[in-house]
Amino acid sequence: MPETPTSPSPKLIPVIICGGAGTRLWPVSREAFPKPLMRLADGESLLQKTFLRACRLTSVNEVLIVTNRETYFLAKDDCRETDVDDIRLGFVLEPFARNTAAAIAAAALTVRERHGDNALMLVMPADHLITDLVPFDLAVHRAAEATQTGRIITFGIQPTRPETGFGYIEISAAVASAPLHEVCRFVEKPSVDVAEMYAHDGLHLWNSGMFCMRASTALTELAELAPLVANPVAQSFAEATRSEANDGYSVELDAVAFQRAENASIDYAVLERSSNLSVVPCEMGWSDVGSWQAISALTRPDTDGNRVQGTVSLHDVENCFIRGETRMIGALGVHDLIIVDTPDALLVAGSDRAEDVKKIVAQLELDGHQSCKLHRTVHRPWGTYTVLEEGDCFKIKRIVVKPSASLSLQMHHHRSEHWIVVSGCANVTCGETVSQLRANESSFISAGQKHRLTNPGVVDLVLIEVQCGEYLGEDDIVRFQDIYGRVPVQASNKEVA
Numbered sequence: 001m002p003e004t005p006t007s008p009s010p011k012l013i014p015v016i017i018c019g020g021a022g023t024r025l026w027p028v029s030r031e032a033f034p035k036p037l038m039r040l041a042d043g044e045s046l047l048q049k050t051f052l053r054a055c056r057l058t059s060v061n062e063v064l065i066v067t068n069r070e071t072y073f074l075a076k077d078d079c080r081e082t083d084v085d086d087i088r089l090g091f092v093l094e095p096f097a098r099n100t101a102a103a104i105a106a107a108a109l110t111v112r113e114r115h116g117d118n119a120l121m122l123v124m125p126a127d128h129l130i131t132d133l134v135p136f137d138l139a140v141h142r143a144a145e146a147t148q149t150g151r152i153i154t155f156g157i158q159p160t161r162p163e164t165g166f167g168y169i170e171i172s173a174a175v176a177s178a179p180l181h182e183v184c185r186f187v188e189k190p191s192v193d194v195a196e197m198y199a200h201d202g203l204h205l206w207n208s209g210m211f212c213m214r215a216s217t218a219l220t221e222l223a224e225l226a227p228l229v230a231n232p233v234a235q236s237f238a239e240a241t242r243s244e245a246n247d248g249y250s251v252e253l254d255a256v257a258f259q260r261a262e263n264a265s266i267d268y269a270v271l272e273r274s275s276n277l278s279v280v281p282c283e284m285g286w287s288d289v290g291s292w293q294a295i296s297a298l299t300r301p302d303t304d305g306n307r308v309q310g311t312v313s314l315h316d317v318e319n320c321f322i323r324g325e326t327r328m329i330g331a332l333g334v335h336d337l338i339i340v341d342t343p344d345a346l347l348v349a350g351s352d353r354a355e356d357v358k359k360i361v362a363q364l365e366l367d368g369h370q371s372c373k374l375h376r377t378v379h380r381p382w383g384t385y386t387v388l389e390e391g392d393c394f395k396i397k398r399i400v401v402k403p404s405a406s407l408s409l410q411m412h413h414h415r416s417e418h419w420i421v422v423s424g425c426a427n428v429t430c431g432e433t434v435s436q437l438r439a440n441e442s443s444f445i446s447a448g449q450k451h452r453l454t455n456p457g458v459v460d461l462v463l464i465e466v467q468c469g470e471y472l473g474e475d476d477i478v479r480f481q482d483i484y485g486r487v488p489v490q491a492s493n494k495e496v497a
Contacts, residue, residue, distance in 0.1 A: 010118040010214070012144060014054035015107045018047055018067040018075050018126035019097055023358035024291045027345035028323075031373040035289075036126035037074055041299055041309050046289060047126045051079045053133065054124065055087050057140060062088040064110060065126070066103040069093045069252065073381035073484065089248035090114075095255035101226055101269035102261045105233040108218035110251050117216035120144055123266075125209045129298075131285030139282045142179055143212035146278060152213040152221065154183065154271065156205025156279040157286045162195035165290065165355060167207040167267070169279050174202040183277040186267060205279060207267070208286055221276065226269035228262035236261070241485075252485070291354040292338045292347075296321035310341070319351065344376040374474075381484040382407055383460070395472045399453075401426075401461040406454040408482035415469030415476060417445045419453070424461035427454040450480065 022035025029035040036047040054063050067075045072093050079089055092106045111119050130136050143153035156169045167188055171181040198204035222230040236257035243250050287294055299307035306317055310324030316333045324341040340347040364372035377386040382405035389396045420442040428435050428443045429452040445451045455461035479487045
């Protein structure tokens with residue numbers, strides 16, 4: 001008797017949601033350099049770890065990342081640094097944040113367009129950590145099988161302690177009784193007493209923020225339960241700008257339509273309202289790495305309970321987490337502190353106040369202070385710039401331009417610039433003139449003059465820029481041409497450099 005042919009398994013596309021400011025991890029995490037991009041003690045970023053975790057799954061040859069247009073090149077470079085070259089990398093680019101429901105709607109539309117209704121989406125936050133990969137692989141396999149019935153499968157983490165900082169998933173039967181459970185309800189972050197009960201009753205799991213489902217299931221649920229998200233995102237996707245390359249693709253959503261989408265989390269918009277939901281209980285070394293206390297737990301303590309990253313000199317110091325980047329940190333006679341130092345901002349907090357760091361960021365935003373958005377070293381698609389010194393009517397930067405990279409053809413209204421090449425080779429466009437500069441040579445660009453800087457070489461171009469003018473804000477720029485697609489529809493619009 002001939003064998004009955006079996007239909008091929010649906011394609012699994014890991015979808016990494018790479019957004020959020022991570023305000024509890026200030027001053028390392030900032031709006032222009034968010035939490036998924038911050039490096040842990042081992043040198044890898046959270047995004048890199050999530051990307052590598054997705055790439056090792058069986059039969060995966062494509063990963064889709066949803067991120068902000070402004071962090072696109074940072075995220076892309078981060079993934080390519082891993083040297084994984086056999087994975088096609090796709091991006092959905094949001095013009096601005098509209099929370100996870102809109103991000104997942106756009107991802108589902110992309111997956112369906114490229115792979116059909118039955119393709120599976122494994123949705124993962126970019127800023128979570130999983131240390132036990134074999135149980136993770138098994139949980140993904142179970143979830144993928146369960147989605148064949150058209151259900152949404154969430155991943156619930158078995159609690160290891162009472163935790164008031166996480167949401168919970170309530171199930172109807174004890175965890176040990178089955179590998180898959182029906183979801184009774186989602187529970188918001190509980191009080192200490194309730195969290196103590198949840199940790200031991202066997203009926204509550206931490207909500208990991210991960211889930212698996214068909215693209216068609218995601219779109220059907222969103223259309224029924226969250227039309228104020230689904231409809232504008234569908235229009236934004238229909239009017240999106242698409243590009244293809246040998247190693248990947250991008251879908252840049254239309255800003256006008258996307259702005260109309262309701263700002264809602266996927267939990268609120270769909271999961272808490274759906275009757276089509278199951279959960280896979282997991283034990284896989286999961287952490288949302290949501291605070292400096294969580295980051296601290298990743299570092300081995302010394303004999304005094306201190307956890308240190310960087311160069312320090314300590315005397316009579318106990319139970320402190322200290323992280324530095326470039327400067328020596330000295331501490332004397334202090335206990336139970338969090339100390340995080342960056343070149344332009346320092347955090348000192350009680351260990352029991354780690355969750356409240358976001359209050360500092362909120363105040364900085366109210367004050368209009370740049371340290372809530374930018375680091376002293378700012379990443380751009382073409383390289384980086386570092387502010388070395390600034391004062392009234394002047395600013396000095398160190399600029400690094402990657403090989404074959406180019407700044408936009410641009411103009412400033414209020415400042416002039418003097419460029420001095422330190423190393424490498426620079427092609428400088430100034431008005432109608434193009435000149436080439438080498439080390440120790442310089443060029444002057446007056447206010448109002450169109451100009452462009454390009455690195456034609458195979459090594460980094462390093463130069464010092466001296467700005468002079470009455471206004472030196474980063475928004476004093478008009479772009480005319482840009483190889484990274486950053487020229488606005490109206491060339492007279494101003495953008496950050």
